[in-house]
Amino acid sequence: MNYADRLHASIAHCGNACLVGLDPHLELLPPEFADVRDTSRPRAERARRLAQFCCEVIELVAGKVPAVKPQSAFFEVLGADGVAAWEDVVRAAHAAGLLVIGDVKRGDIATTAAAYATAFLEGTCKEDADSLCDAVTLNPFLGADSIEPFLDACSRTGKGLYILVRTSNKGSADFQRHGSPELSHVVADKVVSWGSKLVGAGGWSSVGAVVGATHGAELCDFRRRMPRTPFLLPGYGAQGASARDVLGAFELGSSGAPCGALVNSSRGITFAWREKAYAGKHWKDATCAALDHMVREINGALLTTR
Amino acid sequence: MNYADRLHASIAHCGNACLVGLDPHLELLPPEFADVRDTSRPRAERARRLAQFCCEVIELVAGKVPAVKPQSAFFEVLGADGVAAWEDVVRAAHAAGLLVIGDVKRGDIATTAAAYATAFLEGTCKEDADSLCDAVTLNPFLGADSIEPFLDACSRTGKGLYILVRTSNKGSADFQRHGSPELSHVVADKVVSWGSKLVGAGGWSSVGAVVGATHGAELCDFRRRMPRTPFLLPGYGAQGASARDVLGAFELGSSGAPCGALVNSSRGITFAWREKAYAGKHWKDATCAALDHMVREINGALLTTR
Numbered sequence: 001m002n003y004a005d006r007l008h009a010s011i012a013h014c015g016n017a018c019l020v021g022l023d024p025h026l027e028l029l030p031p032e033f034a035d036v037r038d039t040s041r042p043r044a045e046r047a048r049r050l051a052q053f054c055c056e057v058i059e060l061v062a063g064k065v066p067a068v069k070p071q072s073a074f075f076e077v078l079g080a081d082g083v084a085a086w087e088d089v090v091r092a093a094h095a096a097g098l099l100v101i102g103d104v105k106r107g108d109i110a111t112t113a114a115a116y117a118t119a120f121l122e123g124t125c126k127e128d129a130d131s132l133c134d135a136v137t138l139n140p141f142l143g144a145d146s147i148e149p150f151l152d153a154c155s156r157t158g159k160g161l162y163i164l165v166r167t168s169n170k171g172s173a174d175f176q177r178h179g180s181p182e183l184s185h186v187v188a189d190k191v192v193s194w195g196s197k198l199v200g201a202g203g204w205s206s207v208g209a210v211v212g213a214t215h216g217a218e219l220c221d222f223r224r225r226m227p228r229t230p231f232l233l234p235g236y237g238a239q240g241a242s243a244r245d246v247l248g249a250f251e252l253g254s255s256g257a258p259c260g261a262l263v264n265s266s267r268g269i270t271f272a273w274r275e276k277a278y279a280g281k282h283w284k285d286a287t288c289a290a291l292d293h294m295v296r297e298i299n300g301a302l303l304t305t306r
Numbered sequence: 307m308n309y310a311d312r313l314h315a316s317i318a319h320c321g322n323a324c325l326v327g328l329d330p331h332l333e334l335l336p337p338e339f340a341d342v343r344d345t346s347r348p349r350a351e352r353a354r355r356l357a358q359f360c361c362e363v364i365e366l367v368a369g370k371v372p373a374v375k376p377q378s379a380f381f382e383v384l385g386a387d388g389v390a391a392w393e394d395v396v397r398a399a400h401a402a403g404l405l406v407i408g409d410v411k412r413g414d415i416a417t418t419a420a421a422y423a424t425a426f427l428e429g430t431c432k433e434d435a436d437s438l439c440d441a442v443t444l445n446p447f448l449g450a451d452s453i454e455p456f457l458d459a460c461s462r463t464g465k466g467l468y469i470l471v472r473t474s475n476k477g478s479a480d481f482q483r484h485g486s487p488e489l490s491h492v493v494a495d496k497v498v499s500w501g502s503k504l505v506g507a508g509g510w511s512s513v514g515a516v517v518g519a520t521h522g523a524e525l526c527d528f529r530r531r532m533p534r535t536p537f538l539l540p541g542y543g544a545q546g547a548s549a550r551d552v553l554g555a556f557e558l559g560s561s562g563a564p565c566g567a568l569v570n571s572s573r574g575i576t577f578a579w580r581e582k583a584y585a586g587k588h589w590k591d592a593t594c595a596a597l598d599h600m601v602r603e604i605n606g607a608l609l610t611t612r
Contacts, residue, residue, distance in 0.1 A: 001453075013312025013346060023417075023418070025421070026430070027415055029536055031327075035558065036497065037604075039431040040431075041432055042433075043430075043431055043434070058368055069496065071418055073412070073418045073419075073421035073422045073425065074421050076421070076422065076426075077387075077421045077422075077424050077425045077430060078430065079391070079393055079429075079434060079437065080386050080387075080390035081386075081388040083382075083385065083389040084385075084386035084423075086386070087385055087386055098532050105414055106379070106411070107412060107413075107445055107447075108377075108411055108412060109377055109473065109474075109475040109477070111329075111331055112329070112377055112379045112380070113379075115331070115379035115380050115382070115383045116382065116383075119379065119382040119383045119385070119388075120382075123385075124332070124345055124349070124383060124384065125345040125346075125349055126345075127348075127349050128349070128385060131385065139411075139413055139445050140481060141413075141445050141446070141447040141448050141470060141473075141481060141482070142470070142473050142475060142477060142478060143473075143475065143476075143477025143479065143480035143481055143482070144477045144480050145475050145476060145477035146475070153331050164447060164448070167415065168415075168447075169415040169416065169447050169448060169449065169451050169452070170449075170451060171415070171448060171450040171451035171452060172449050173448060173449065174449030174450050174496070175446060175489060175492065175493065176447070176449070178408050178484065178485050178489050179484050179485025179486070180485070181410055183481060183485065183489060186481065187481065190480070190556070202307070212399050223506055248515045254345060261579075266436040278522070280320055296442075299590040301524070
């Protein structure tokens with residue numbers, strides 16, 4: 001089944017398009033996971049505890065959101081043990097019925113790109129099956145031949161991609177806005193063309209785009225440019241974008257469920273306990289409250305557009 | 307000690323600027339390593355054999371070249387076990403006196419980029435010390451704030467970076483040549499500015515650039531634009547660039563040793579046994595012969611420019 005169709009089924013089932021980013025930054029983990037920071041302990045033990053934190057987050061959000069997005073850097077920081085933790089976390093997310101978007105931002109040429117596609121989408125053996133992602137983020141800087149092996153993997157497996165088009169950070173303007181038309185528009189047009197052969201029953205492509213929610217009106221421009229491309233929207237919450245800022249990315253499906261985008265929040269959810277608004281709460285209560293707030297806020301904003 | 311200084315000391319010691327890329331593509335490994343492709347075997351065992359192949363290559367090239375460049379994709383393809391193999395290979399390369407350039411092409415924002423810098427350059431504990439890289443390749447698409455955490459890591463550790471400026475593949479023109487001035491020139495200017503605070507005793511920066519050797523006269527333009535930037539030159543051999551094509555990247559140091567660049571060959575060396583020129587040879591003999599040929603060819607071309 002086509003990734004976009006699975007994504008929309010999952011959004012409709014949960015009644016929201018919120019994506020929980022799993023960025024288990026060692027320094028930000030709750031006090032009860034302080035042992036992850038204790039470098040005198042064996043790295044494998046620290047990695048197991050890192051996985052445990054993520055698995056507890058998964059338990060809290062399972063059934064409430066369509067997908068989670070683990071960020072590979074925060075696992076790789078613990079080397080091979082961290083990558084084993086990544087695999088445990090991906091398995092736990094699948095077991096909890098969540099789609100998994102691997103935020104790996106890989107980008108390389110020819111057979112190297114094919115190896116990354118195998119690593120994250122296809123696997124080499126049965127052992128891998130449960131620790132693969134449903135979709136991954138990709139960096140397009142190396143051009144079409146760096147994306148094609150992933151498109152092939154998606155045709156074979158029904159998985160999805162999110163190509164970086166315009167990221168949410170301040171520095172994204174340095175190169176992504178270069179030229180006239182600006183580079184991000186050129187990439188956006190390519191995303192549409194790459195995705196044209198991977199369109200699902202619902203009319204959406206499995207080739208998505210990462211478009212920061214922090215750039216105001218640009219989001220509506222990108223939606224016009226990529227009308228059938230699922231968006232992954234970073235920037236909500238901690239990075240400053242509001243529920244109103246993400247509206248331009250959405251359509252309402254026939255069932256009334258939001259279509260065409262996922263709004264990501266990472267530390268705004270998993271590290272909500274560090275925020276003033278949730279001071280004094282246990283981290284799990286803070287996480288649940290922050291997620292409830294996000295769902296209400298975004299669904300509320302979507303309702304006003306009907 | 308500054309990365310560029312260490313690099314040049316190592317080039318002078320070996321008498322050449324050849325870089326052996328370790329791309330252990332499962333499908334291309336010699337028959338005696340066919341068990342790596344046997345997906346009925348435990349993944350951990352296959353990964354150990356993958357590491358063994360790379361360690362045997364390292365034994366063959368140690369003392370002959372200044373550095374090796376493992377490509378992370380071909381390790382990640384075996385998941386956490388593959389990353390454990392990566393760490394074994396990096397350790398073996400250090401033990402053999404080789405510099406290690408991790409070809410990871412990572413690129414992400416803020417604390418995520420900092421986590422990647424920790425993962426590959428700094429580590430979180432003593433266990434990591436021997437499996438860290440001397441330098442890594444980076445993708446600049448996300449802009450300055452995606453590079454800065456790596457610059458900070460380099461100031462603290464004396465390590466180095468190679469930023470993708472103009473890659474060797476055909477698709478590199480899709481986005482890297484976009485705009486006027488073309489994007490690769492804008493990135494090149496940024497590379498110079500990012501590297502300006504990390505200049506070693508020899509006058510070269512620790513912030514290098516990846517510039518494909520496959521684009522003819524462009525290489526000399528890039529050298530003028532980035533006069534004190536170490537280049538990593540992919541594209542020699544299998545991808546079609548010749549020894550003459552790489553000359554524009556080099557200067558000759560006071561000792562007569564080549565300065566300012568490394569010429570990479572990956573499958574041209576490690577999979578030389580598959581080439582007609584080495585038909586019938588054992589893979590180790592083919593690898594040694596191909597490396598000797600490369601060293602002679604590039605040093606020969608450099609001699610003609612004196």
